[in-house]
Amino acid sequence: MTQSKKDYFDIDDILAEEEKIPCTFQHDAYHLGLLDTGSVDLDLKRFSTIHLAFWLSYPLAKRLLVSLDYPMAYQDEFKNKLIADPKVISMRKFQYYDIFGIKLANLFDNPKISTLLFKTFRDRFLDIYNQSLHLRNADISKSLQKYTVVERFVFLNGYNSSIAYDDWKNRRGEKLKQEGDNDTNNNNNNNRSTFSNNNKDKLKRKRFTDMGNDD
């Protein structure tokens, strides 16, 4: 898998690669007993199975030193649940389901995973998009928990742009504000949590760095 320069520094990409894959060693391994927390031996025995993070299993699998199995969340049981009704499943435990899934699909060279990810995302997307534009004064932290990192990005973009549009329409942007200040003068927005304000600032910031980015 080729890694682009952008991904190398991407924190989400790094954290996604922390997800574990069950690996079975095809040979004895010198002084690797420390990988298996249950063992006291110095060497790792052949055919022992350990859950290793993606970033570690990938180079080992590439040289055929280990054989890989699918992680739980990508085995049939969970997959069937996803196919049955993608919208109701909470992704709280699988924050990186899509980013990690893409890596897995490349690793196993399995187009079925890609198809599954695509269908899941497509079915969930419309709901997320709709909610992002209509959940204005509600507490969004609960619904955010159910999304994966990618879905959260979609949601927050929609959510923040609808707020920004509203601000623009009512010419609220005219008032100069203190950096990081919540617009307390707005009665309509008193309900808005600091959380969303932070995110609004974040979005704003993002725009600026795109302009000011020289790397």
Place this chain on the structure above:
Amino acid sequence: MFTEKAIEILKELKRSETIPPYNSTTISKTIEEICALYTEYYETVTENKTLKTTPYFLAHTYVFHSSAARNKRCILAYLMERSKRIREFRWNSGGGLLSVNLKENMSQDELDYFNDYDKLLNEYHTNVGLDLTIDTEQPPKELFIEVRVLKELGQVVLNSGGTVNLHLNTTHFLRRSDVGGLISQGVLEHII
């Protein structure tokens, strides 16, 4: 397992929206870990010169090498994200002033970076003849705006040349471009 500490600082950074304290202890510990990993696999490879390509030793080499590379990637990503946030702060605050809090959270190198970046941006704005960091929300309607003083400042010389007495709770009708920076610093409040 290796690289746990390095992952921890990335999570710490991700939890925060602003610039959290620079975690120099974890960084130096991670660098120590990289050195230890390197020494270990270098010794293994040199001691077993003839056998080093057998799967028995190869697995060991790959695990140690990948862990070291992983640690490096985490630290670089940590520094990269922080420098990005520092640049963002300069664009949002519209001035080269850091609050005491932020100053404490940054390392010496980051402070130098901020000052240099600030200098660069100021130079650019002078050459272009326009401060790009103001009026980004919406184009202004009026040239002059009314402001109230929130913090006692005394006599101030404005960019356009005039002087004004900014005493606490007084209001003034001033040129927008003169006071934009003071408003984002929280010294003045814009009244509509």
